[in-house]
Every structure is written in C-alpha cells, then in structure tokens.
Amino acid sequence: MAVINRIAGFADEMTAWRRHLHAHPEIGFDCHETAAFVVERLQEFGIEKIETGIAESGVVAVIEGQGDGPCIGLRADMDALPMEEVTGLDYASKMPGKMHACGHDGHTTMLLAAAKYLAETRNFAGKVVLIFQPAEEGPGGGRVMVEEGVLSRHAVDQVYALHTLPGAPEGTFETTPGPIMAAVDSLHVDVIGQGGHGAFPHETRDPVIAAVAIVQAIQTIVTRNRNPLDDLVISVTQIHTGSADNIIPESAYINATIRTFSPEVQAMVHRRLREVADGTAAAHGVRAEVRIDLGYPATLNDGEKTSFAADVAREVVGADAVIADRTREMGAEDFSYMLQERPGCYLFLGQGEGPGLHHPGFNFNDAVAPVGASFFARLVERAQPMSGAN
Incomplete structure (x- = not known):
C-alpha cells in the first residue's frame, strides 16, 4: 500500500488549505480564526460532533465508525511563531510579526485531509477523536x-x-520507542547587589562580576555533576544588566534553558542550580534570587504503539523510508502531556531539504501532506478494523 488514492486525489485542495493557513498565522492560545477555518472544513466533510473553545481556541471533532469499538486520538497543533517571515512567497504571512515557521499549518492540513477521508469512508470500528490544539509553542495548549x-471525556x-x-x-518517517524529545525547564536568576559609580567599585557590591561567575559555574553541572551517559543541556541564553559605562548596576538577570x-x-540539576547560584553570589557579597519554571515534560513514546505506528508508516512509504530507532533529541513538545495520559507515538515526517524549523525562511513542503494524511487514515483503519477486516 502507498499513499491512499482518494487522499492523493484532493492534494490540490490540501495545498489551498495549507497556504491559506500559512498566510493567516496566529500565536499562542489566540488561534480563533484558524479554529473557525478548521470547523468550517469539518462541517463540509459532514462531521457533526464538533467541540470548540477548548483551551480557549482548540477544536475537537468526533467521527463515528461502523460498530462498537475503541477510540483513537489524532492531534495537530495550529499555532505559529512570533517572528517575521522572509520567504517572499505569494502566500507569505499577512500578519506582521507572526509566521508559520514550524509547520503547524501543514500539521493541521494533514489532519483535516485525514478527517475528510475518514468521514467519507468510515472504514473502521469505534470512533476517532480529532484534536486541533493551540499554543504548542507555549505556554502549553x-x-x-x-x-x-479531552482524552477522558x-x-x-x-x-x-x-x-x-x-x-x-x-x-x-522517523520515530523511536521511549524518550524521543526532552523535558524543558527555564532558569531565572536575579543577582542583587549594590550599585554605584564605576570609578569606585570598592564602594559597591558588583552584581555583574557575580553574574558572570554564576554563568561560568553553571557549566560545571554538566561536566562534573552529571553521569556522562545521561543526556543534559543547560544553555544560558540571556544576561541583562547595566545602563551606562560608568555605573555599576544594582542587579543583573540570567536566563537559561x-x-x-x-x-x-x-x-x-534543579538542586545544583540553586546551590551554585546561592553559593557564588554569597562569595561575591551579593544575593541570588532563583526561580525555575517547569516546562514541558519529556515526550515518551509507548513501545508497543511505536512499533505499530512504524508498521503503518512502512505500509504507506515502504520499509526503507522508515527509521524506527532514531536518536532522541533535546527539543521539547507539549504532546508529551497527552502521552503521559495515554499510550501512543510521536513521529517525524521528512520534508526534504530547506531552511530548518523556526527559521524565517521555512516553508512546509506541500508534497508530503498526502503522505501524512494517509498515515493518519491508515493508522485508524489498522488500529480499529471493522469486524472481519484486517
């Protein structure tokens, strides 16, 4: 089996959907226009059970199969990123400072296409729950x-x-059982000192020197406190302080992922970050206020469901085009919350060469949309076959 013929037949329609979404990006939980577009398409497909306003602008739709059976959930994220697009495409973002630079326009399109096919054929038992989610890029739709x-109801x-x-x-396709993406947390450190004239540093308690020392000491957590076999990244990404060359500031701010x-x-890591910040600050005669914000947990694929998903992917694209033991990566994904509640699998779909994710020149490859949609559709048919089907 390859790409489902019926889905391939409306590839042009999928391209039109995707490019409309690309031109009209929304960010965070404010995906109301995107949700309205999704609902309009779902209604055109004859899907009647549609819930809106979940997580502010999320959409959930239910397609009933033929006969009793279990329920499978398929999720697509809808939100874009707060960045300017530089592609120069005729369907480039019309919204200043907003861009679909992570392919969520394509994800939404693929799930819509699968929904259209599944609503037409109903070649499965039980039901399918289609989950169109806002705010994957933050703060966690x-x-x-x-x-x-959504899952329990x-x-x-x-x-x-x-x-x-x-x-x-x-x-x-690429996936792996177990951890596939990392947990992500944010470190915030306010270093509080005593400011003064830059010509008289002995009369101050300099937070700048302390902040630099804290940043350097943080790196020892990775090199000296971690088992080399355990994956860990701590990247300091922001240091803000000062206002002029002759003023020692009152405070400095450090941010890290x-x-x-x-x-x-x-x-x-959380324990050592607090110890390093507090101890280094004390050694410099200043004070550190440390806050660690918990972000998305690690994305953990279920072993059995991953094996099943890989088999379905092989049906669609062939065995040579599926990697079922890819190396896990340090990016993060809020689909992790759904995998904490239910077994399942998160997969990557190759789109060829071009700018990477979160790049201002990124553009989803429309040619792979029928592949992803066929995977979703066949996943349902294989997971929940009708009586007598295989």
Missing part, C-alpha cells in the same frame, strides 16, 4: 486540553501526532 478533559485509548522534519528525505530526559537528572 496540550496540557490545558488534557486538563479540560471521549474515552480515548491511544494518541498519535506527526511533526514535519526539514533535512530528512521527503516522505520518510534546561533540557533533560531523566527525572533524577532533572531533580539534580
């Missing part, structure tokens, strides 16, 4: 949708999601 009962048994992957060969897979490593 997936968590809110789980908290608002519809008795979803398993969940799946796709993400485009630039740089991987067009139309290939923390990426882990193991809860034990995560706990160790």
Whole structure:
C-alpha cells in the first residue's frame, strides 16, 4: 500500500488549505480564526460532533465508525511563531510579526485531509477523536486540553501526532520507542547587589562580576555533576544588566534553558542550580534570587504503539523510508502531556531539504501532506478494523 488514492486525489485542495493557513498565522492560545477555518472544513466533510473553545481556541471533532469499538486520538497543533517571515512567497504571512515557521499549518492540513477521508469512508470500528490544539509553542495548549478533559471525556485509548522534519528525505518517517524529545525547564536568576559609580567599585557590591561567575559555574553541572551517559543541556541564553559605562548596576538577570530526559537528572540539576547560584553570589557579597519554571515534560513514546505506528508508516512509504530507532533529541513538545495520559507515538515526517524549523525562511513542503494524511487514515483503519477486516 502507498499513499491512499482518494487522499492523493484532493492534494490540490490540501495545498489551498495549507497556504491559506500559512498566510493567516496566529500565536499562542489566540488561534480563533484558524479554529473557525478548521470547523468550517469539518462541517463540509459532514462531521457533526464538533467541540470548540477548548483551551480557549482548540477544536475537537468526533467521527463515528461502523460498530462498537475503541477510540483513537489524532492531534495537530495550529499555532505559529512570533517572528517575521522572509520567504517572499505569494502566500507569505499577512500578519506582521507572526509566521508559520514550524509547520503547524501543514500539521493541521494533514489532519483535516485525514478527517475528510475518514468521514467519507468510515472504514473502521469505534470512533476517532480529532484534536486541533493551540499554543504548542507555549505556554502549553496540550496540557490545558488534557486538563479540560479531552482524552477522558471521549474515552480515548491511544494518541498519535506527526511533526514535519526539514533535512530528512521527503516522505520518510522517523520515530523511536521511549524518550524521543526532552523535558524543558527555564532558569531565572536575579543577582542583587549594590550599585554605584564605576570609578569606585570598592564602594559597591558588583552584581555583574557575580553574574558572570554564576554563568561560568553553571557549566560545571554538566561536566562534573552529571553521569556522562545521561543526556543534559543547560544553555544560558540571556544576561541583562547595566545602563551606562560608568555605573555599576544594582542587579543583573540570567536566563537559561534546561533540557533533560531523566527525572533524577532533572531533580539534580534543579538542586545544583540553586546551590551554585546561592553559593557564588554569597562569595561575591551579593544575593541570588532563583526561580525555575517547569516546562514541558519529556515526550515518551509507548513501545508497543511505536512499533505499530512504524508498521503503518512502512505500509504507506515502504520499509526503507522508515527509521524506527532514531536518536532522541533535546527539543521539547507539549504532546508529551497527552502521552503521559495515554499510550501512543510521536513521529517525524521528512520534508526534504530547506531552511530548518523556526527559521524565517521555512516553508512546509506541500508534497508530503498526502503522505501524512494517509498515515493518519491508515493508522485508524489498522488500529480499529471493522469486524472481519484486517
């Protein structure tokens, strides 16, 4: 089996949907126009059970199959990024400072296409729950949708999601059992000193020197406190302080991102960050106020569901085009909240060469949309076959 013929037949329609979404990006939880577009398409497909306003602008639709059976959930994220587009495309973003630079326009399109096919054929038992989610890029629409009962209310048994992957060969799939993406937390340190004249540093308690020392000391957590076999990234990404060359400021601010897979490593890092910041600050006669914001947990694929999803992907694109043991990565994804609640699998779909994710020149490859949609559709048919079907 390859790309489903019926889905390939409305590839042009999919391209039109995707390019409309690309030209009209929305960010965070404010995806109301995108949601309205999704609802309009779902209604055109004859889908009647549609819920709106979940996690502010999320959409959930239910397609009933033929006969009793379990319930599978398919998720697509809808939100864009707060950045300027530089592609020069005729369907480039019309919204200043907003851009679909992570392929969520393509994700939404692929799930819509699968919905159209599944609503036409109903070649499955039980039901399918289509989850169109806002705020994946932050602050976590997936968590809110789980908290608002999307999975429990519809008795979803398993969940799946796709993400485009630039740089991987067009139309290939990559996934792995267990951890596939990292947990992400944010470190905030305010270093409080005593400012004064730059010509008389002995009369001050300099937060700048202390902040620099804290940043340097943080790196020892990775090199000296971590087992080399455990993955860990701590990247300091911001230092803000000062206003003039002759003023020692009162305070300095440090920001960092923390990426882990193991809860034990995560706990160790949080503890050591506080110890390093407090101790280094004290050594410099200043004070450190440390805050660690918990972000998305690690994305953990279920082993059995991952094996199943890889088999379905092989049906669609062939065995040579599926990598089922890819190396896990330090990016993060809020589909992790759904995988905490239900077994399932997160997969990447190769889209060929071009600018990477979150790049101002990125553009989703429309040629792979029928591949992703066919995967979603066949996943449902294989997971929930009608009586007598295979």
